Amino acid sequence: MLFDKDLINKLKTEYTSSLGIYNPAWNYYLGKTDVGIIYNKNYANTSKEPRVYQHNYIRQFIDEETSYQVGLPITYTSNSNNVECIKDINFYFNNISSTLDINLAKTNNIFGLVYEFSYVDSITKEFKVKRLSPLEAIAYCDVNGTVQLFMYCYTKELDNTKTKYWEVVDDKFIYHCDENLNELASESKTPHFFGYVPVGIAYFENRIEDTLYKILKNPQDIYNLLVSDWSNEIGDIRQAYLLLLNAALEKEQFGEIKESGIIQLIGDKANANFITKNVSPEFYSSYREVLKQDIYSLAQHIDNQTQIQSNTSGTMLSTRINVLRIKIISNNQSLKNCIKMRLRCLFKYLSVVENKNYDFRDININFQLNLPRNNYEVAQIISYVKDIVPNSILMEQFDFISNGQVAFDMKLEENKQIADNETSGMTNLDKIGVEDETK
Known part of the structure; x- marks a missing residue:
């Protein structure tokens, strides 16, 4: 499909709309959650500084799953036993980036969607791969899921205006556009020799709905709110109310009492005491443990910090992580089509540049699970x-x-x-x- 201005304008509108879906997922991975917003809002009209507890299970599990998926390098085998082909794959992929597959898997785990754009460096003429998240890019796909038109945005280094530029890729050219998708007069479109849009796409079946962010956001918020509430109860003595008998204080005196820790009472019958809330610490502890177990269960992970049985044989360990193993294998399958497109683009590059003819369909992609054995x-x-x-x-x-x-x-x-x-x-x-x- 060639450059279509109406279509790319629609894609840009769709991209802008999708930011409201994908930005919160990225914020939660970074630890910028709704818990902090809730507490800051509640404390807005007070002089107290809230104690906000944040245990980022979402990031913890995403990083764990990424390590299990591609912590060990992906290996490639040839059905026709083409040894030279495998050597070329390893040589070119290893020289792109040592974290190429890690970044691909992590982005997919965060958003449930990731793109990979293959291109030839304009200066070195080397084969390159750029990984892009849905915060940066969007693609138009046909009914078979093949990318027909692709566009991604970027800002230039040292540009304080943070002006956004776009690159649009079709099956013949890369178009360089301004933020309004008008072609830049200073940069003419760049031809490429792939003959198709050189973009791979990996995604979960239900995109972001299948991500840990969507699954764990609510339980994690409740967990962190519970621990934050308990921390503030202790810090602010919220489990107690000040009781004054035969005495009165002006509102202005509250701050002085808090600062000095002294209450001056007048009269023999005046008295001050605390009315305490009898909230059992075991209630908080047991409720916290229930929430924690639910979080691990929903994520299909195991808590490595808890005490386990004395039987720690390989069979026992395999049994404990069997559900997680199945999930990791499923996640890896979502990456295969994207990596196949990377292979297809590499082989096209080798065909043009080095006159080597390989068939990407001859290559098996082998994931090595980085799990205990x-x-x-x-x-x-x-x-x-x-x-x-x-x-x-x-x-x-x-x-x-x-x-x-x-x-x-x-x-x-x-x-x-x-x-x-x-x-x-x-x-x-x-x-x-x-x-x-x-x-």
């Missing part, structure tokens, strides 16, 4: 299946091996060196000194 039990299982499963796949079952094919190649090279050494008569280093001692 019992290597001893893995080794036992491998001993039973080593004759029917490729060694490179078996090696990846250990948590200390991120790329089974590379590890297998290293082992073959090591075996070859050992064999060559033995053939040439070189002394085994482990036996040095043994023969001398027997002489």
Whole structure:
């Protein structure tokens, strides 16, 4: 689809409208929640400074899930066993950014939607990838979910006016526009050779509705309000009221009493005392624990800080995190189409620049779950299946091996060196000194 001014204006309107949905998700990830707003509003007409407690479960779980998903590098295998193709993939992707997949997964976990724009750097002519959130970009897709038109906004470095610019991408050109989507006279449109919009998209089925932000916002707010209330009860002695008998105070005297801590009473019958609220600390504690358990349950996570049973075998650990494992696998599936588009764009680049012809459909994308594994039990299982499963796949079952094919190649090279050494008569280093001692 070529540049369509009416369509991109509609997209910009849709983008502006969607900010009201996605900005709160970003704010909650940063810890800017409604709890602080509520307390500041309640304390607006007082001289007291509120104690606002904020435990950011949303960020905690998003960071955990991202680490579980892509904390170990994604590996690629070829159905046709094209070794050179795999080497090119690893070379180019590793040189883009070491956090390429981490940023992709994290953005998807925050918003339930993420874009990835592939392009060729205008100066270095290298293949590049830019990750963009729905706070920066929007895409027009066909019924199959393929991006037909894409636009994203940015501001220029050191521009104090914070003027927003747009870049619009179709299947032939990249258009450089001002904030009103008029093409810049100073920058002509840039052609690209992809022949399609080089943008991948990853998303949850129900977009932001399936995110931890939507699931946990209300329980987290209630949890933090509860702990904040209890903190302020203690700090402000709100669980007590001042009782004055046969005495009266002017409103202006309240501040003096608070500052000095002294109450001057006149007359023998005057008296001052506190009426305290009998709120059981166990009530707050038990209610807090109930909320905490609900939060972990809704997020499908486990609390690693709680005391667990003495059985900490690999089987037991796997059982405890089984629900979380299923969730992580599902989240990874949402990233695959986006990464496939990245591969497709890379292969197009290699075809044009280096005359290398690869098929992105030949490549398998393999996620390695960064979850606890019992290597001893893995080794036992491998001993039973080593004759029917490729060694490179078996090696990846250990948590200390991120790329089974590379590890297998290293082992073959090591075996070859050992064999060559033995053939040439070189002394085994482990036996040095043994023969001398027997002489």
